[in-house]
Amino acid sequence: MLLNDKTVIITGASRGIGRAAAVECARQGANVVIGYSGSDSSRPLVDKLIQEIRELGRDASAVGAPAGDPETGDKLVESAVSNFGSVDVFVNNAGICPFHSFLDMPRETYLETVNTNLNGAYFAVQAAANRMKDQGNGGAIIAVSSISALVGGAMQTHYTPTKAGVLSLMQSCAVALGPYGIRCNALLPGTIETDINKDDLADQQKRDYMIGRTPLGRLGRPEDMAGPIVFLASDMAAYVTGASLLVDGGMFVSLQ
Numbered sequence: 001m002l003l004n005d006k007t008v009i010i011t012g013a014s015r016g017i018g019r020a021a022a023v024e025c026a027r028q029g030a031n032v033v034i035g036y037s038g039s040d041s042s043r044p045l046v047d048k049l050i051q052e053i054r055e056l057g058r059d060a061s062a063v064g065a066p067a068g069d070p071e072t073g074d075k076l077v078e079s080a081v082s083n084f085g086s087v088d089v090f091v092n093n094a095g096i097c098p099f100h101s102f103l104d105m106p107r108e109t110y111l112e113t114v115n116t117n118l119n120g121a122y123f124a125v126q127a128a129a130n131r132m133k134d135q136g137n138g139g140a141i142i143a144v145s146s147i148s149a150l151v152g153g154a155m156q157t158h159y160t161p162t163k164a165g166v167l168s169l170m171q172s173c174a175v176a177l178g179p180y181g182i183r184c185n186a187l188l189p190g191t192i193e194t195d196i197n198k199d200d201l202a203d204q205q206k207r208d209y210m211i212g213r214t215p216l217g218r219l220g221r222p223e224d225m226a227g228p229i230v231f232l233a234s235d236m237a238a239y240v241t242g243a244s245l246l247v248d249g250g251m252f253v254s255l256q
C-alpha cells in the first residue's frame with residue numbers, strides 16, 4: 001500500500017474527483033479528512049463516503065466549511081490532528097465553475113469563483129504546510145488545477161485564471177517548502193464527467209465535440225484522477241516537486 005497509516009486531507013471530497021481520490025487513498029492505507037461545503041444536501045454523501053472508507057478498514061472525519069473562508073484550512077488541519085495525529089498529505093481539490101459569458105459576468109460570480117478556487121486554496125495550503133513543517137517529516141501537497149490552466153474558455157474567463165493560479169501556487173510553494181521536505185505538485189485534469197459540468201455536457205453536440213478532441217475516445221471519470229493523485233502523494237514521487245501532471249486522455253495535444 002502506497003499511503004499506509006498516512007493522514008490525507010482532501011477538500012471537495014463529497015463528490016466527483018475528490019471522492020474518488022478519498023476512496024483510493026483509503027484503499028492505499030490512509031485515513032482521510034473529507035472537506036466539503038457544509039451544505040445539508042451534501043451531508044448524506046459524506047456519511048456514505050465515511051462508511052465506505054470504514055469498510056475498507058480505514059477511518060475518516062469530515063469538515064463542512066466554505067473553501068473560501070481563510071479559517072477553513074485550520075479546521076481541516078485540526079480535524080486531522082485530533083482524529084489521526086498528523087497531516088501527511090493535503091489535496092486542494094474543492095472548486096466551482098459556474099459557466100458564464102465574459103462581457104456580462106456578474107461581479108459576485110467572478111468574486112465567488114476566485115475566492116473559492118484560489119484564495120481559499122492559498123490559506124488552506126498555508127495551514128497544511130505549517131503543520132507539516134512543525135511535524136518535521138516533510139509531506140505532500142497537491143492542487144487540483146486543470147487543463148484550463150493552459151488554455152482558455154469563453155464561458156470560463158473567471159475560472160481559468162484560478163486554475164492557472166493554483167498551478168503557479170504549487171510552483172512557488174515547491175520552492176518555499178522544499179527545504180522542509182514538503183513536495184508541491186499540480187494535477188491538471190482534462191474533461192471529467194462530474195456534477196461541475198453536468199449541465200454543460202448535457203448538450204450532446206458539446207459532449208461529442210469534447211469526446212472527438214480526446215485521442216483516448218472518451219471523457220474522463222473521477223476514478224481516472226485517483227491513481228495520479230495517489231502517485232503524487234506517495235513516496236513513489238519522492239523526487240517530484242513543482243511539477244504538473246496533465247491527465248486528459250490526450251486532449252491537450254490533439255489539435256488536428
Ligand SMILES: NC(=O)C1=CN([C@@H]2O[C@H](COP(=O)(O)OP(=O)(O)OC[C@H]3O[C@@H](n4cnc5c(N)ncnc54)[C@H](OP(=O)(O)O)[C@@H]3O)[C@@H](O)[C@H]2O)C=CC1
Pocket residue numbers: 011012013014015016017018035036037038039042065066067068093094095096097116144145146147148188189190191192193194195196197
Ligand atoms: N470535472 C472536470 O472536468 C474538471 C474538474 N477540475 C477541478 O477538479 C476539482 C473538483 O471538481 P469536480 O469533482 O469535477 O466537481 P464536483 O462538482 O463533482 O465536486 C466539487 C466538490 O467541491 C466542493 N465544493 C464546492 N464548492 C465548495 C465550497 N464553496 N466550499 C467547500 N467545498 C466546496 C463540493 O462540496 P459540496 O458537495 O459540499 O458542494 C464537492 O465536494 C475542482 O477544483 C475543479 O475545478 C479540473 C479539471 C477538470
Ligand SMILES: C[C@H](O)[C@@H]1OC(=O)[C@H](O)[C@@H]1O
Pocket residue numbers: 097145146147148153163189190191192196197200
Ligand atoms: C468544468 C469544465 O467542464 C471542466 O473544468 C475544467 O477545468 C476543464 O477544463 C473542463 O472545462
